[in-house]
Amino acid sequence: MFNWTRFRARRFSNLFRRVARGGDGVARVGSRQIYILPTGNGLRFAAVLFVMLLGSLNYQNNLGLLFTFFLASVALVAMHHTWFNLLGLSVQARGGQPVFVGDDTSFEVVVGTEGKRARYDIGIPAGETRHQSIAIPGRDSGTIRIAQTTLRRGLAALDEVTVETRYPLHLFRAWCYVKTDATTLVYPKPAQVAPEPGSAAGDTEPRRRQGSEGMEDYLGPRGYRDGDSPRQIDWKAYARERGLVVKQFGGDEGQEVWIDWAGLTAADPEIRISVLTRQVLDAAEAQVRFGLRLPGLEEAPGRGAGHLQRCLTHLALYDHANDPLQRAA
């Protein structure tokens, strides 16, 4: 079946002017980049006005004409207001927190006005539903959050956002395409299960945990779970009414695990990355020091949120054909 939307997207998308980013990374909507068309409601309004005009002309009813002309003038003025409402807007998009494949990325689009004129009903369309439109007071800005579903790991880029408005009467819709360079990092989707790292492929015997969360270095607090030893509970924190918190100890420096591309046998590199991701997450959960080895890339063993983030970033961006991070380094 002929898909008009896709046809249009392919054929005409290059014909539309886009608002480019200025030197400061903010795109400012210029007059030549605003498109405006009547909405369905606007067309109905026009049809009713036309009938009113014909009727009034025919019956030579001057008051009918007067009101017809008044409503037509209101629509004409409203059209300009719709257009003004976008003119000169500054648009800047930025990526949100990294997410895993399958979760929605979130981008923040900051729309602001540098003049003292307030803007109303500024929104970004997304499929059938429309995001809540916002009003922006003069010399201020507002934030619209948009979410995109993710299908692939890597950098999800928001190449372009459509900023639209139907202010004031919903008779016309004005919109513009704004180029952005906002990206959000998408981590690979972790596999459901993964073999213990550091052991031979196929060896499913669980690695005996070296030491326990006992008398080693203090790592930090975490929430109480069933089965935690009462000795590890931070009673002082409890007394300060911060709830049950457990002091974590562990990770003796000698114990480290290598999470290694070569240690897996799956043929599909994406499955390998998925399994590696699960291993990284498991290792981080288990509070062990771990390192990551990918072909041509090695992250030294470490621990903590920063280390986890670095490893996941490597996995997200890893290009098995041609590793970009390696080349950059």
Add this chain to the structure above:
Amino acid sequence: MRTIPSNERPERTQILWVTLVLIAAYLPLAGHLALQISAFVGLLFAIRLASLRWSAVLPGTWPLAALTLIGVANAAVTYQGWSGQNAGTALFVSMLVLKLMELRRKSDIRLVATLIGFLVVVEFLFDQSPWLVLYLGAVVLGGIALLVDLNGGLGEARRRGAITVAVRLSLQALPLTLILFLLFPRLSAPLWNLGVDPNKATTGISDSLEPGAISELVLNGELAFRARFEGTPPAADRLYWRGPVLWQTDGRRWSAGEGITNSGPAGALLETARPIDYEVTLEATDQRWLFALDMPASVPDGAFLSPDHQLIARQVVSAVKRYQVTSALDYRTAAPDPARLAAGLQVPDNVTPRMRRLVEDWQGRSNDDWALVQAGLQFFNRESFHYTLMPPRLGANPTDEFLFETRRGFCEHYAGSFAVLMRMAGIPSRIVLGYLGGELNRVGGYHMIWQSDAHAWVEVLIDGRGWVRVDPTAAVDPSRVDNSGASRMLGAGPSVRFTLEQADAIARFVRNMRLFADSLDAAWQDWVLGFSVEDQLALLERLRLGELREYGLVALMLAALGLTLGILVVASIRERKPLDPLQAEYARFCGRLAKIGLDRLPNEGPMDYAGRVVAQRPDLAPTVERFMELYVPARYGPDDSGDALVALADLLSHFRPRPARQMPDLLRRPR
């Protein structure tokens, strides 16, 4: 059913709002439509309002279908069909209000709000008063505010915000409205024929004369038309405003007559004298005739002159109509065609012997036709005929009874019986319906002719003189005019037929106020309701663009629209860029120096400027140099300029340079 996204679902306040706006828009119609229609519409309004509190009240699909059928049937039964303005309006209103029952989406409300605009236009077919315009203007404003609110995205203070936006839009739209109203090309004739409502009662005189027809009109306090004379108006008793001409009678009722049509060659005037030009603003009559003084000598656009010297419009006068005519107060008409001559001698069957004896008596005493006419008039004057608005009821033979028994009647009795008597004497005669007289409005400088001025008179055909007007009513002895009772109730004030005394000062004041109000109304009629193609072309003529006709109108309209929109656009987006506070201080600094003749050159930077100033006025050096020490780093440096700003302001507050006592020409600013 598809689910409706949450931001498309209307809010309860918006439903309330649209219901209230629709109720407000309907109210003026309630007086014009039948009670059944208002009852149905009122029921729907009640359901809608109740459903805001108890949502179960709202009808489902089947009850709604039933309600729709009831609404359609209600309108059809009330007006016996679909044709006509009332029936159409009733149907439209019923369906529009039914739409209130299913406001699932915001777009449903938008549709209702849009159609309220149509409803407003329909209402002007019923009433065109300025008050209605103001009222419906407010209703429309409410509708626009509703559209703004439905669109949303207004942020805080939304209700007040919606109304503010609506008012701003409306104010900006007003100049455009005015331009469109003045210059949008109008039609001089309708595109399609207007279905005249058969059930709608016409106002004003009709095309037949029956006992009681005119006395009914006399009690009607409405205005028939206004006339504005160029030059001195004729005396009030010469103001015979000519309308339909009646030929045929059955002894009781007068009508136009079979075979007598308005088509055919226009009635010719062989001689005319005392021409008079005037303009008539005729209220809607839903008839085609136009009134003109005896005898019309010119024909306005869109009209023609009938063989009976009556002005007939080519279209039904369904709205206020303005036209210019020239009439000749003295005239001699040509003889009528044979068919009319025969019709002018037709005598009803119910002629009685005493009527015949009366006519024979007159014939015996007169040498010629004109003397016989005079004899007839003397009969009305001499015998005890009374003029009264409330004549006794007449039986089967009204002419005979009136002439010999009751002798109390109104112009229709006098004219009808006189014409019959003349015909019996062999003088062709006919009855003319129209208006007599008119009240001069000194405030507005025009005459007001009321429905109560309706009159009927007779025209007799005299050899060598053509048709001559004879008004038997005027022959009645003034002492026998009954000016008590009903005539006192007339809203129309004194007419030439009655000499009502002007009462005390309060009555005069009330009368003057009424005249003043009528002048306002006349201005409204002339400039708003009656504004027409002719006025547009006259406006164009005044701008010396008359030759361009409609094209000139369109070109002028587009140019004016473009210009006005341009001004609006520029005014909306122009924003004065606020000066940076530092730059403002610098501007003040430059201004002080400019006062003593040391203007900054356009291409001069601060340092160069300061250098030149110091070179010319070494006495100012400390302040100028201090200023630059503060200003330049603050303006161009990376640091915060807050402290510098305070220091600069302090410095400038004491900086009042005076002109040098002797300024050598060499040191003046270079040119």
